[in-house]
């Protein structure tokens with residue numbers, strides 16, 4: 176059976192054009208509410224592309240997933256517990272260095288990622304050139320330059336989404352290597368973590384969070400918020416990024 | 420490691436440029452927050468305006484303006500890099 180329903184998470188720093196992209200993709204097919212128990216707004220929409228239906232969730236803008244603000248917890252928990260089929264990380268072409276912090280954090284949780292480099296028009300005006308091929312090779316996931324406000328690059332983005340969910344693109348997400356001490360501690364923790372939480376969660380990432388003393392994560396893992404029940408898609412997540 | 424002539428960011432004046440050497444905040448959550456906002460060792464900052472009451476102060480860091488209170492900027496050590 177081939178699946179035709181997929182969930183996409185939209186993430187990124189504040190003001191990178193997530194909502195603009197969300198509106199371009201969903202048009203009027205969207206609804207907003209609050210995240211359960213939080214005063215954080217939840218915007219969700221739908222669109223269809225090449226015979227598949229996508230539910231897309233506009234997550235709150237954050238610089239990080241670790242500082243435990245309500246926004247960051249919402250974004251983190253969505254990735255961990257609702258496990259979207261795909262996460263589009265929207266980054267600002269004019270402030271890549273700053274924006275890649277979050278992108279790298281996301282890559283530690285999931286390799287099912289497309290990086291959309293937005294505000295390409297602004298970058299061009301400022302004389303900033305982005306080598307997306309090189310960035311793609313470094314990050315190990317597809318990188319698509321877009322300008323959401325001018326609706327540029329959206330077709331390419333959609334085709335990349337299509338190729339990802341259908342397993343035609345395999346990713347090889349950059350894994351940050353830490354100091355030998357930390358790597359040793361990670362190796363020690365990983366078997367226990369796998370045993371405790373199973374394969375459903377990214378063990379290496381959880382090890383890092385534990386070493387960081389992230390108590391909010393422990394609390395969330397002990398009492399995961401209600402998950403959407405849906406079939407798990409077979410997902411290719413190894414090898415190298417292949418061209419589309 | 421804080422160098423001999425490192426001083427806290429809170430002592431800088433508007434228009435100063437500053438290079439971060441060390442973030443000496445004891446609270447790990449706050450430390451993490453500052454790192455995520457772009458206050459990382461080696462990073463450069465430009466000091467912007469103080470708010471009318473003298474606190475917080477705006478800082479330009481990695482292309483974005485971020486306001487910090489003294490209780491944060493007191494712990495960010497580094498040196499002034501003005502070319503005067």
Ligand SMILES: Nc1nc2c(ncn2[C@@H]2O[C@H](COP(=O)(O)OP(=O)(O)O)[C@@H](O)[C@H]2O)c(=O)[nH]1
Pocket residue numbers: 187188189190191192193194195196236293294295296297321322323324325
């Ligand atoms: N120049 C330019 N501005 C954009 C683009 N995409 C979004 N913006 C603008 O950036 C601002 C923030 O966009 P928004 O979608 O609210 O960002 P969000 O905070 O990530 O949801 C708005 O003023 C948008 O009109 C783009 O591709 N080019």
Ligand SMILES: [Mg+2]
Pocket residue numbers: 193194195236
């Ligand atoms: Mg928004």
